[in-house]
Amino acid sequence: MYVVESKGGAIACMLLSLFFLGTWPAILAMLERRGRLPQHTYLDYSITNFLAAVLIALTFGQIGSSTPEEPNFLTQLSQDNWPCVLFAMAGGVVLSIGNLATQYAWPFVGLAVVEVVTSSITVVIGTTFNYFLDDKINKAEILFPGVACFLIAVCLGSAVHSSNAADNKAKLESMATDHVDVEKPSNASVIPSEAGLKDVEGGNGPAHSAKAGTAKYLVQLENRRSIKVFGKNTFIGLGITFFAGLCFSLFSPAFNLATNDQWHLLKKGVPHLVVYTAFFYFSLSGTVVAVILNIIFIYRPALGSQKTSFRAYVTDWNGRGWALLAGVLCGFGNGLQFMGGQAAGYAAADAVQALPLVSTFWGILLMGEYRKSSRRTYVLLCSMLFMFILAVAILMASSGHRK
Template structure:
C-alpha cells in the first residue's frame, strides 16, 4: 500500500485535495444556470467519478511495501469480511444521496450557502456518532463546543439565505415598477409615482427598514428614458428574475399593458438582446434553469441541505467501521479472528463502485420520471446533450481525485494536518461570491450573516482539531 512518510508532502497533498473538493461544485451551478437537466449532469459526474476513483484506489492499494495488517485489494476480496464491505458500499449509497442533495440544494440556495451548511450538519452527525463509537476520538470538553459551533453556523446560514431572498424580492419589485417607460402618458404621473412609492413602502414595512421614506411629499415625476437606458434597465430586471428563481423573458408580468405599448415594440420580437455573444452572462440569464423550482421559499432549500447533511454525516461512521474494525475497537466482533478490516483505499474502491451503480440507477429512472414536475428526457437525448458535458466530467474527476488525495494525505499526516481538508467549503463560498456574484446587492445584513456562518464554521473545525490532537498526544 502506498503511504507518504513525510508531513511536508502530506500537507501539500491535503491542500491540493482541498482545492479539488472545493472547486467541483461549480459544475452543478454552471449546469443549472445554463438550463441543463440535472439527471444529465449527474450521470456525467458519476461516470467520471467512478472512472477516476477505481484506478486510484487499485493503484494506491497495490503499490508500495506489503504490510501484513494492510493487504491489497485482491487479497481482501477473498477474505471473510462481508460486513465491512457492506458498510463501505452503504457509505457509497449515502455519498450518492448527499451529492444529489448538494446538486439540488445548490440550485435553491447558491454555492455560498450550500456547502458550508451541509458540511456543518454532516460533521455534527458524523463526529457525534464517531465519538460514541470510539472514545479515543477526542475529549468532550472540546468536541461538543465544536458541534455547537456547527449548529450555530447552520442558523447563520439560514438567516443569510432568508435575508438574500428578501433583498432580491425588493429589488425585483422596485425595478419592475421603475421600468414602466411611458406610464405617465397612459395612466398619469401621480399614479406612476404612487406605484413606485407603494413598492418601496411595502418592502420597508416587511423588513423593518425605512427605504420608502424618501418618497414622501411631492414625488419627482418620472422621466422618459432613451432606448439605451431602457435596454440597460431591462437587462438588470432579467438578472433579478434569475436570482429570484423564475425563467427570464423580455416581458414581465408586473409591467402593465400601457407601459408595454409605449416601449419599442421591436424589442419584444426577440428573446434576447441582439449581437449577444453565446457565452456571456447576459445570454445565460435568458436560459431556463435546469432545476426549475420556486426559489422564493427559503425553507425548501434548507430542508434539502439538512437531509443531504445527514446523508454525508452517516457516510463517516460507516467508513469508520469499514476501516477501523480492529480487535481493539471491534466491540461487536464483526470480523473473524485474524481478518483485518478494509484499508482506506480498498474501502474507497467499494464505496466508489456502489456510488456508480446507485447514481446511474437513480438518474436513469429520473430521465423518464423527473422530480418536481421537471421536463422528461431519454437516453438518446442524454447522449446528444453535449452542453456542459466537459465541465461535468471535469467535476467528477476533481471530486474523485480530491477524495483519493484526502485519504493519502490523512494517512501520512494524521489528525494534526488532516483537518485542513475540512476548510474546503470556504473555497466554495469564495467561488460563489466571485464567479456567480450570489450576494451582490443583498445588503450588509446578509453579508454579516454570511461572514458569521463562515467564522463559526472555522471555529468549530478548530475545536475539533484541538480535541483530536489532544487525544493523539495523550
C-alpha cells in the same frame, strides 16, 4: 501499499482534499445555472468519480509488497471481509444520495448556504460518531468546541438564506413596479434562448447580459437555468439541504467502521479493510445508486426540471468536460480525506467539511452570488464564514494519531 502515517502528512492530505471537495460543487452549480440538465451532469460526474477511486486503488493501493496484516488492494478483493464491505457500500450510498440532493438545493438556497449548512450538520453529527468510534484519539476539550462553532454556522447559514431571499424579492418587486412582469413567468418565458446557451462549457451568454445582483440579472438567470425557482417555496431548498446534511453525516462513520471494524464483525485472522479497498467499494455502490436514480430522473424529472431521454444525454456534449472534471476532483478529494482520516482520526479529518470556504469563493467570484445584497446579508455572510474558519482551525488542532 502507500500508507499515510505522520500527522503532517495527514494534514497535507486534508488541505488538498479541502480544495478539491470545495471546487467540484461550484462546477456543477455553474453548469445548472447555464442550463445543463442536472440528470446529464450527475451521470457524467458519477463516471469519473468512480474511475478516480479505481485509479487510486490500483496505484497507492498496490505500491510495495503485500503482507498478511496489510494486504494490497487486489489481494484483499478475494478475502472474506463482507461485513466491512457492506459498511463501506452503505457509506457510498448515503454520500451519493446527499450529493444528488444538493444539486437540487443549490438553485433554491445558493451554493454558499447549501454547502455551509450541509457541512455543519455533517460535522455536528458525524464527527461526534467518529470521536467515539476512534476510541477518543482526538482531544475532546478542543474537538467539541469546534463542533459547537459548526452548529452556530448552521444557524447563521439559515439566516443568510432568509436575508438574501428577502433582498431578491425586494429587487424583483422594484422591477415589477417598472411594468416588468417577473413574478410569474410563463413556461414560454423561461425557455433559454438559443443565444443564451451557445456554449455551456465556454460560458458564452447573451450580449445584453445584466450585471450580477440586479433584478434583470435574476430574471435572465431564471430564464437560462435548468431548475426554475420563481414562484416556488424557498423552504423546499432548505428542506432538501437539511436532508442532504443528514446523509453526509453518516458516510464518514460508515467508512470508519469499514476500515477499523470497531464492532469486531470480521472473522478471526481476516485483516481489516485497507483504505483503498474500502474506498473502491464505497465509490462502486455510490455510482450504482447515482446511475439508477438519474436514469429515473431523466424520464421522471424532479422539481420541474426538463424531461429528457438517455439518447439526449449521450449526445449532450455541452458542459460535459466540466462535469467530468468535477467527478475527478470529488473522487480524489474523498480519497485524500480517507487517507488522512486513517492516520489522524476521522473526527479530525472532518475538517475538510470546511469546503464551503472554497465553494463560497467560487460562488462569489464566478456566479455573482450576494452581489448588491443588503448590509444585513453581508454581515450575516461574513459572520457565517468567520465561524466556519474558526471551527475548522479548532477541528484540525484536535488531530490525534492512530496507533
